[in-house]
Amino acid sequence: MTTKAKFCPHCGEPQPETEASFCQGCGSPVIILDSGIPCARCQGLIQDTDLYCMHCQHFTSSDA
Numbered sequence: 001m002t003t004k005a006k007f008c009p010h011c012g013e014p015q016p017e018t019e020a021s022f023c024q025g026c027g028s029p030v031i032i033l034d035s036g037i038p039c040a041r042c043q044g045l046i047q048d049t050d051l052y053c054m055h056c057q058h059f060t061s062s063d064a
Contacts, residue, residue, distance in 0.1 A: 011051075
């Protein structure tokens with residue numbers, strides 16, 4: 001598990017280079033887990049509850 005997310009998985013906002021565990025914009029957790037499904041754009045792991053890929057900011061939600 002790491003906190004090196006580039007983008008918030010909930011709101012898609014860019015994340016600064018910090019060790020923060022939560023998005024400074026919306027407060028959602030930005031911890032990257034070691035399991036998930038690959039993003040269609042960058043193949044980075046995302047969780048099935050993520051709206052945005054935290055690696056490349058790709059919009060992943062199919063129900064929005």
